[in-house]
Each structure stands twice: as structure tokens, then as C-alpha cells.
Amino acid sequence: GDSVTQMEGPVxxxxxxxxxxxxxxxxxxxPSLFWYVQYPGEGLQLLLKATKxxxxxxxxxxxxxxxxxxxxxxxxxxxVQVSDSAVYFCALSETGGTSYGKLTFGQGTxxxxxx
Amino acid sequence: xxxxxxxSRYLVKRTGEKVFLECVQDMDHENMFWYRQDPGLGLRLxxxxxxxxxxxxxxxxxxxxxSREKKERFSLILESASTNQTSMYLCASRDISYxxxxxxxxxxxxx
Numbered sequence: 001g002d003s004v005t006q007m008e009g010p011v012x013x014x015x016x017x018x019x020x021x022x023x024x025x026x027x028x029x030x031p032s033l034f035w036y037v038q039y040p041g042e043g044l045q046l047l048l049k050a051t052k053x054x055x056x057x058x059x060x061x062x063x064x065x066x067x068x069x070x071x072x073x074x075x076x077x078x079x080v081q082v083s084d085s086a087v088y089f090c091a092l093s094e095t096g097g098t099s100y101g102k103l104t105f106g107q108g109t110x111x112x113x114x115x
Numbered sequence: 116x117x118x119x120x121x122x123s124r125y126l127v128k129r130t131g132e133k134v135f136l137e138c139v140q141d142m143d144h145e146n147m148f149w150y151r152q153d154p155g156l157g158l159r160l161x162x163x164x165x166x167x168x169x170x171x172x173x174x175x176x177x178x179x180x181x182s183r184e185k186k187e188r189f190s191l192i193l194e195s196a197s198t199n200q201t202s203m204y205l206c207a208s209r210d211i212s213y214x215x216x217x218x219x220x221x222x223x224x225x226x
Binding site for chain 2: 004006032033036041042043044045046049051055065089093095100102103104105107108
């Protein structure tokens with residue numbers, strides 16, 4: 001079945017540092033890929049997505065590129081802020097057949113940014 | 116804005132009780148999902164529904180059931196709560212671009 005693997009966490013950075021959170025996946029078809037973010041005490045919200053190979057999703061300074069050859073979707077940000085402290089989830093969704101768009105999640109990466 | 120609401124933010128129940136978690140979405144989405152979130156495990160799919168009265172098991176359906184009598188409402192039922200069902204429960208609905216919208220979650224403690 002489908003699976004998503006995220007880098008081990010937690011990740012602790014100083015403000016303005018560069019962020020990378022690694023994500024790799026296995027899937028039988030041609031999934032869409034997502035990064036969701038969960039701020040303390042809240043539900044998940046979509047951060048960015050990519051629907052086909054070589055697509056780059058971007059939002060709020062975060063970027064991720066759908067790499068089919070390496071089955072990866074790494075999240076990056078050039079300069080993190082304290083307000084980026086949250087839990088980040090990589091996820092995939094098969095988009096055809098009887099998948100109904102179910103999401104398969106990675107285990108989540110806790111990011112803490114210090115001033 | 117899509118809104119997904121869940122009936123309770125925090126819930127404490129005793130072992131053996133029947134528990135109902137309610138979820139309502141206001142965007143006429145056909146597909147709705149229930150996940151549970153546990154540290155180190157991410158989110159795991161319990162059940163989903165693709166239409167009124169239609170449901171499918173997810174990856175961890177044991178000990179749970181669901182009900183979808185109206186399009187906007189999707190209920191998760193714990194038939195006889197157990198301590199290993201203590202968790203955060205998240206409901207979501209999905210649009211046609213396959214983006215899922217999540218509610219704020221219900222933190223359930225079973226004692």
C-alpha cells in the first residue's frame with residue numbers, strides 16, 4: 001500500500017535559519033502530494049500541494065517540488081520565523097479510481113523556532 | 116471559507132461508554148473522513164464516506180463505526196470506549212481538487 005516517510009524530528013532552529021524537512025513516498029499510481037501544517041491547539045491546514053511530477057508548490061515562503069525519480073517532496077524555507085513553529089505533515093492522495101482522495105500521512109515533524 | 120466543525124474540543128469518557136463524535140461541513144462536499152492522531156504515528160484513517168449512507172473502512176476501523184444520514188454531517192461512534200482509544204480525533208471533508216479541510220479536532224480521554 002501507499003506510505004509516506006518523514007525525517008525524524010523534532011527540529012529546532014534559530015530565527016532566519018534555513019529549513020528542510022525530508023519526505024519520501026511509495027505509491028502505486030500517480031498521487032498528488034501535500035504538506036499540511038498544524039499550529040498548537042488547531043486542526044490541520046493545507047500549506048502547499050503538487051499534483052504531478054516536477055510541479056512546485058509554494059506558500060508563505062515554503063516550497064516543495066514533486067520529484068518522481070526520487071519519490072520525494074521535501075519541504076524548504078529560506079528563512080524561518082518564530083511563527084512557523086508547528087507540526088508539519090507530508091501526505092499523499094491517490095486521485096483516481098476508488099481512492100476517494102484518502103490521505104496517507106507521514107508521522108509529522110515538530111518544528112520549533114527560537115528567537 | 117470552508118468550515119468544518121466538530122461538536123467538542125475536549126471530551127472525557129469512562130471505559131465501556133458509547134461515545135459520539137459529530138462533524139459538520141458547510142461546503143456540500145461529498146467525501147468526508149475521520150482520522151485519529153497519535154504522537155509519532157501521524158494521522159491514520161478510521162472511516163470515510165463518499166455519499167449519504169455510504170461508508171468505507173479505513174486503515175484502523177476496529178472499535179469504531181460511523182453514520183452519515185445527511186450530506187453535511189458525519190458521525191464517529193465508539194461503541195464501547197476503551198483506554199486505547201484515548202487520542203485526538205480529526206474530521207475532514209474533501210473538495211474536487213482533492214484538498215481536504217480539517218476541523219479543529221476533539222481530544223478524547225477514556226478513563
